[in-house]
Amino acid sequence: MNVMDTRATSAMLYLDGVHVSFDGFHAINNLSLTLEPGEMRAIIGPNGAGKTTMMDIITGKTKPDEGVVLFDGVTDLTRLDETRIAELGIGRKFQKPTVFESQTVQDNLLLALNVDHSVKGTLFWRGSKAESESIDKVLETIRLTEARNRLAGSLSHGQKQWLEIGMLLAQDPKLLLVDEPVAGMTDVETHLTAELLKEINKTHTVMVVEHDMTFVRELGVKVTCLHEGTVLAEGTIDQVSSNERVIEVYLGR
């Protein structure tokens, strides 16, 4: 039997019929979504559409009431916790930039590096050349080489966003979940971020949640619009933004 045949799907990420409710409120309702390997996908949708909850489900923070969540075609993510899912190769950037504020930029990246994360490994850790090289490389990519010894807490908002993307790069996951990467950024920074994500997408599968339509347009990838916890429309940005139901959701009411 071919190895490929044991996989339920060829998709990197496969969600089918997922439901979550909090005290009777249906946050996610029969959500189905597929992300192919190497793809970049933009997720849009009004507030409360379930975007962040979907990411919580994929990263193991929230357990769905029912439904299938498969990673890499074989792994059932609903049965794993956050640590295990991160170890499998799913990285996440939060909506509000979350970096380790009382540690230096360099140490933030060091912590994110995809090396031995066990207690023993970190206790007896001694830096290697390969590690410092990959940190240098990430620092350069996110333009924070100058700030490497500064405390992360002293960075500007945009720099923190970038540092967090840098941490994702250092983590080198198979799948990146990026929640509102350009919130609070200037136009120039937004443009640079789009470029950066496109660069990252050359080697990684990426899912981006974003409100900023200019940014989504600039990414130029397939767009999924969520509403009330379910997929409302899917297609290119032009298809989706001309979809009557999408217009109704965004402009109506």
Place this chain on the structure above:
Amino acid sequence: MTPHMLTRSLDRGATIFLAIVAACGILIPLSNLLLPAGSFLQVPTYLVALWGKYVCYAILALAIDLIWGYCGILSLGHGAFFALGGYAMGMYLMRQIGTRGVYGNPILPDFMVFLNYSKLPWYWYGFDMFWFAALMVLVVPGLLAFCFGWLAFRSRVTGVYLSIITQAMTYALLLAFFRNDFGFGGNNGLTDFKDILGFNVQAEGTRAALFALSCLALILAFLICRSVVSSKLGKVLIAIRDAESRSRFLGYRVESYKLFVFTLSACMAGVAGALYVPQVGIINPSEFAPGNSIEAVIWVAVGGRGTLIGAALGAVVVNYAKTFFTSGMLAPYWLFMLGALFILVTLLLPKGIVGTFNSWWDQSKENRAATAASAAAEDGVTEPDMAESAQ
């Protein structure tokens, strides 16, 4: 501990601290034993015992700082681990009394004879051997911390919830050890010790040796803490303290880290308790009182959490103040002062003595660097690193 961990852990502050503790550990016992009694430089025996107590408290404070200062786990039950270590040592000392007890029973301690025990309870077996008792000093607190932590951290009990259940833990132990039928001497606890390893616990030489040993234990505990916090594991601990959930998404198994550091800390507290008991001559259930554990936390807060040196310093300073005030006319006001200390430190000095000093030191260093950088810039020589750090 490997050499690279040791060298990494010794910065200037740590070296100075260790030198001072080592000097005390050597000079104080020597002065007590060699100089004639009453001479100006001679440290009287009662002071050796008193300071030995402070050193034990300093070890306990280090243990608390390791988990609270670096990993954000506020344990209000560390007094329990301290007391368990103390009881393990106390049990050894009780067995050493032998036939010199009031009832002269070679096996049973006096309180068991008094309570009509016919034979030694099974959990007292082996405590006549020092090595076994010494092992239990580590194992019993360590095991309790491991089991407790395994349950708590796995279920993600954090913050004040964890603090409250650690308090409940020590409270439950307090109630248990008060019971006569628990087999640990009820509310009188264990006392009237005679010998430790064949030496009279009251003798000057023994007291001096215990003091020196306590200093050595403090040095070792400090080195262990330093090498833990200066390793990458230390960075992970701080990451967990500041953003626990973020650390999980980076693939760190938070509960394992917490469990490791909590258990290590409990073992250190146990050692502190074991050294404490022969020097004060008694261990009783009041050591489990929740108030004791919280008081130990305030030593750390006063000295500065997350600084290790501050924790040790805080323990000594607060306890010195306690001895000073409770022995004089001011005794009725001590609790007012202790209470005010809790309030004022959290409100006005959240970084503690050492933490505030460090910030001030860094600040003035940066100012000097900035001055130097601007002077250098005028000379037309640029030093990018300096300019960077001055921002």
Place this chain on the structure above:
Amino acid sequence: MLVNLPARLRTLLLSLVLIAFALPAFAGPFEDAIAKFANDDYSDTEEAIGVVASSGNPLAFPIISALQDGRLMADSDSKKVYVTGADGKSIDAATGQPVDSVPDSASAVRLNNRLRRSVDAAIGSLTLQSPDIATRLQAAQSVFKSHEETALEAVDGALAKETNKSVKAALGDARAAILLFKPDASEVEKLEAVATLKARGDQEAMALLTGMGDQPASVAKAAASAIGSIQSSLAVWSTVQNAWYGLSLGSVLLLAAIGLAITFGVMGVINMAHGEMVMIGAYTTFVVQEVIRTRYPGLFDYSLLIAVPLAFLVAGAIGVLIERSIIRFLYGRPLETLLATWGLSLVLQQAVRTMFGPTNREVGNPSWMSGAFELGQITITYNRLWILVFTLAVFAVLLAMLRYTALGLEMRAVTQNRRMAASMGIATSRVDALTFGLGSGIAGIAGVALSQIDNVSPNLGQSYIIDSFMVVVFGGVGNLWGTLVGAFTLGIANKFLEPVAGAVLGKIAILVLIILFIQKRPRGLFALKGRAVEA
């Protein structure tokens, strides 16, 4: 009330003695019997007791009770017998005439254990005819306990005349007890007796049935089945008893925890000085009672009613002060709040210790809170009952307050979304202060109630703080109903564990169970779910 009975009995005895002085003496078998007391022979004494007790002579009671107390003096030479009163005056037992002094040759009539039982039975039967209902009841009960054969006649006589229902029932029980142990009672009588005791169904009835010795087969069989049925009914009652104790403990826990449910549960502030607010409430009660004792003793029964609002105001004002001066600087830093408020608790304790002294202060029960009543087989004390009622009332008022008043609405708004509330024009810092004051005030009220059942000392609060936190955490933070259910669950669980494990081990077991429970459900019984709370 029960506690007053012996005193009343004593008054009655005294009046009987007085009656005895006023009546002339009879001649005949009574006098002969009296003389037998002087023989110093146990069987003669026993005979004399029987005759005197059934003589109907008004002197009978003073004589027998003097015999019981060792005040019956007999002169074996003159065969004269004297009753010495408690006041030192003496009378001639046969005639009732006062005598100047008892001769030196007279000595107290001796008793042995068997005779003491006869004396008890005789006293029982003598008082069965008393005009006072409580005395008759007491007498019937003492006959039931002694079940002396000699009392049967007296019981039957009393039973025929008795009109009071409860005394009649007690007499019936006494009669049954006597018949059960009477060797020559008929089988039918014994079976009836067993049935009566079965209906009584308490520990004493069971003791009689188990200890009655050899009996005809049918009686033994009936007794066995009666014992079985009593046992199961006793088991039910002991469950009811435990449940009552549990409810009572639960109400105490709830009372101590409600205030905390507000400060910790609603505001998220860890107030380790919460117990001291309870203590301040208790001391307020003490001060109120002191003032009433010295100035207006007539108002004592109203002392608690006066103390409740005062305690609320005092503790509430201190709470507002604490919030404004300490806690508001520590919002969002729960661990620091914990330490600062612990320090505060030390200061408050020491302040009270300095003002009122380190020892327990006396806080009295008003008359309506003392005493007890029987419900089936269990005894319910009024103070516990009132505390339960009071606790539920406080809980209901608090719920209503949160739901229907403007402050309640603002409090809920601020807890749910502080920034939104602020932008709606709610003065959030005022709401914080008032909410904290409310929680503290309720703790003060709890102190008033707890002063009725606990020692009022500076350490009063400390004994409640851990329990209160356990209740709130167990019930689920931010949910008042959770606190209610949590408190009663823990109270009842504690009281059902106590008989099995003992008081201390039971408490330890509860603590361990809660620790394990929190591991299982870190957010308590009634936890809120959703993204917001996990953030």
